[in-house]
Amino acid sequence: MADMGAPLKTTAVTMEGRKGRKRWRSHLHHHLSDARNPNILFSLTLAAVSKPSNPSLEPLIKQCLRKFVEFLSSASEPFLNPVLSLLPVLLRSECNQIACAAARIAGAMALVSIEANERIASESEILRGLVVKIVRSENKAVKKAMCNAVLDVSTTSFGRQRLIELSCLDYLMLGFHQLQKSLTSLLSVSIIEREGNPYLGVASSQDELPLLLLASVVTLTNSCNAGQLERIPKILVVALLIFLKQIWSAVREQLLAFRLLNSSEARYCHLSNFSAYNLAESIFRLSMDASALVCPRQSEIVIRDIFGSQQSSFMNFMSGHWESSPLLMTELSSDSDVLHDIFSSFMLCATCDEILPRFLSSTLRGMVSCPPIELNEIDTLSFLCDVRGMLGCPVRYQQDIRVVRTNLHSKSEEHYFREGSCRPLSIDDMLECEVAYREGYTIALRGMQFHFKSIGAISQEVASLFGQPAVSANLYVTPPNSQGLACHFDDHCVFVCQLYGIKEWAVFPQPVVQLPRLYEHVEVPKDLREGRQILLRAGDVLYIPRGFAHEAHTVTGVDANSRHDGFSVHLTLAIEVEPPFLWEGFAHVALHRWGHDHSFGSGSSWSLQANSVSILHLAIHLISDDVLLFRKACLVAASSLPSETKDWLDMNQRTIFNELVKKIDELASFEDSLEFLQLALQRNEDPFHWLRWLEHLNWGRGCARDNWHSDGNCRILTFIYQQKEDAKAAFADVKSKFCSEVLFDHAKETFGKLYALYKQARMQYLNGMLSLHC
Incomplete structure (x- = not known):
């Protein structure tokens, strides 16, 4: 009997337990229906989630979460604390509906206020819970809810930075990579105009998840600093860039064709919160430090194809013509179609059949605008902030392309597109370029190194040869029978590389300006002496130093056997010497390093010595206006040189430096510097604006950095007038010691650090722009 009773007892207990749980759930539902207090709601939710093994409580939890959302519209700070403590548990729920509801609560909380956003962004467990669920969940609704919550947290800079610090971007990239099959929907992305910007969207019939993930990735990528970008695993970056470039190709075509949907058409689209320009910025950022984007060319091949095959040709050029006189370098061949090896990859893209004129429109269609980077800018991310909203737009007239011819009677330039400068070109405009070409206009395209990897590689190698950050x-x-640009001179040295056809050049014998600085503008006089006539054939290279006036036009009938007779295609490699890389810049670096080594900044003589260093910087700048040597390009950082040139160039640079020091000792004037400082302050100008680039170096105690602002300049002037004789004597003492003690090798070491900063920034810019074209 006992054995028969045991099961009956067990059944009775089970039934009683079920009745108890039923009464407990009924009790919770009763309180839930009457919940007016967030604390009661929190208690009910906590009680429900404390029994995770009971799936029958899921409907109750869902009701609680819906109530939470209602309370959020008027949430107060005390209410946020209990909710924050629940979210990590709710986000881990195996019930998809609960996880989705938790994500919606997290997102809604992030939008309540900036303070609430900071509170939720401070909870690492919540942020990680959101992005981990994106990767691990198999449910699309859950992934979408998590993505939306991430985007809500990302509405503040604090929220974005917290997500980045916790490596949430890595998870998002991985989640994006998991959707390979779904990503095809993004290749048919639509461009929707909103507030004047082209936003991305997909048709409402398509899956929204890839767009949400893309929005999350783009938003966080464009908020990373340099260190954070470097910490992203390379395998994720490479995989992501493949997809981003595919999407960008579809987007770019629509931007070029101006195929933008209006608000009424956008009703049938899932609209993103990022624009086409934001997408371009992400591609640029992720490509900046790509090591294999530009494959370096061998310096021997570049030197051979530009300077000639003789072993001593480059050194002869450097010693006899560099920055002093024009030079024609020609390698005649029995083959009239001979091509430079270094340009062969580019020229395969532009075969002669396409050049006239199909190559023009096809090339322009594949190009995006390349806004110029400012002089002395070495922070690429700062540059991106300046051009945000225009990066990736179609090429702009005057900035990226000019369509111009010279009136042979008036000798003045005429532009085919006369309306508005720096406007983006449409497809119709690009087709018009073919018409303009047939009417005698030259098509001039700027920044080809940003559009073709092969030219980018050549430009980098030439830059290394001349110790410059970029070319x-x-x-x-x-x-045929046309002249593009009118007679002019350049503020940079150029190598004119003739690729196709023949062009006749006139180079005038005396420079209009002796070694002009960048952006130094002087009108070319009309009474120039007769220029030297030079016929440039395919394969020839013409070197023209900065300051020498020149003009060129096409000729016909010179080579009847050539199928390229009449028209001309040439590429110019321009060596634009930025201020730090003139010899004046090297002198400033040498003074900076010398002051640092002498540890100015301690003792009673600090003000006299530090101010004397600042005044000496002014004096060097004034000397450079009159002494040509200071305006020559400094080649101390030159690399990739032929072996026979290295030692010669090093001795040459040391000799020039010694000459500079002598000039500083002879000509640096305290009175002239004081007058310059006075006049600048009277005009409310910064007397040191031309030297701001020196701040890129690590400052030591040897430079009066704090003096280099308006208040500091006034203090210098006041101090000098109060102790003029002492200041004058201190200046003479500092100048004398500098000129006798400065060491070339110390200055070269510091100069190398500065060069590396510029080189890295210019390379990042090159990589980013190339990535938008590949």
């Missing part, structure tokens, strides 16, 4: 490349396509 630019411009392409000129000129029709």
Whole structure:
């Protein structure tokens, strides 16, 4: 009997337990229906989630979460604390509906206020819970809810930075990579105009998840600093860039065609919160430090194809013509179609059949605008902030392209597009370029190194040869019997590389300006002496130093056997010497390093010595206006040199430096510097604006950095007038010691650090722009 009774007892207990749980759930539902107090709601939710093994409580939890959302519209600070403590548990729920509801609560809380956003962004467990669920959940609704919550947290800079610090971007990239099959929907992305900007969207019939993930990735990528970008695993970056570039290709076509949907058409789209320009910025950022984007060219090949095959040709050029006189370098061949090896990759993209004129429109269609980076800018991310809202737009007239011809009677330039400068070109405009070409206009394209990897590699190698951070490349396509640019001179040295056809150049014998600085503008006089006539054939290279006036036009009938007779295509490699890389810049670096080594800043003589260093910087700048040597390019950082040139160039640079020091000792004037400082302050100008680049170096105690602002300049002037004789004597003492003690090798070491900063920034810019074209 006992054995028969045991099961009956067990059944009775089970039934009683079920009745108890039923009464407990009924009790919770009763309180829930009457919940007016958030604390009661929290208690009910906590009680429900404390029994995770009971799936019958899921409907109750869902009701609680819906109530939470209602309370959020009027949430107060005390209410946020209990909710925050629940969210990590709720986000881990195996019930998809509960996880979605928790994500919606997290997102809603992040939008309540800036303070609430900071509170939720401070909870690492919540943020990680959101992004981990994106990767691990198989449910699309859950992934969407988590993405939306991440985007809500990302509405503040604090929220974005917290997500980045917790490596949430890595999870988002991984989640994006998991959706390979779904990503095809983004290739048919629509561009929707909103508030004047082109936003991305997909048709409402398509899956929204890839767009949400893309929005999350783009938002956080564009908020990373340099260190954070470097910490992203390379394998994720490479995989992501493949997809981003595919999407960008579809987006770019629509931007070029101006195919933008209006608000009424956008009703049938899932609209993102990021624009086409934000997408371009992400591609740029992720590509900046790509090591294999530009494959370096061998310096021997570059030197051979530009300077000639003789072993001593480069050194002869450096000693006899560099920055002093024009030079024609020619390698005649029995083959009239001979091509430079270094340009062969580019020229395969532009075969002669396409050049006239199909190559023009096809090339322009594949190009995006390349806004120029400012002089002395070495923070690429700062540059991106300046051009945000325009990066990736179609090429702009005057900035990226000019369509111009010279009136042979008036000798003045005429532009085919006369309306508005720096406006983006449409597809119709690009087709008009073909018409303009047939009417005798030259098509001049700037920044070809940003559009073709092969030219980018050549530009980098030439830059290394001359110790400069970068070299630019411009392409000129000129029709028969035509002249593009009027007679002019450049503020940079150029190597004119003739690719196709023949062009006749006139280079005038005396420079209009002796070694002009960048952006130094002087009108070319009309009474120039007769120029030297030079016929440039395919394969020839013409070197023209900065300051020498020149002009060129196409000719016909010179080579009847050539199928390229009449028109011309040439590429110019422009060596634009930025201020730090003139010899004046090296002198400033040498003074900076010398002051640092002498540890100015301690003792009673600090003000006299530090101010004397600042005044000596002014004096060097004034000398450079009159002494040509200071305006020559400094080649101390030159690399990739032929072996026979290295030692010669090093001795040459040391000799020049010694000459500079002598000039500083002879000509640096306290009175002239004081007058310059006075006049600048009277005009409310910064007397040291031309030297701001020196701040890129690590400052030691040897430079009066704090003096280099308006208040500091006034203090210098006041101090000098109060102790003029002492200040004058201190200046003479500092100048004498500097000129006798300065060491070339110390200055070279510091100069190398500065060069590396500029080189890295210019390389990042090159990589970013190339990535938008590949």
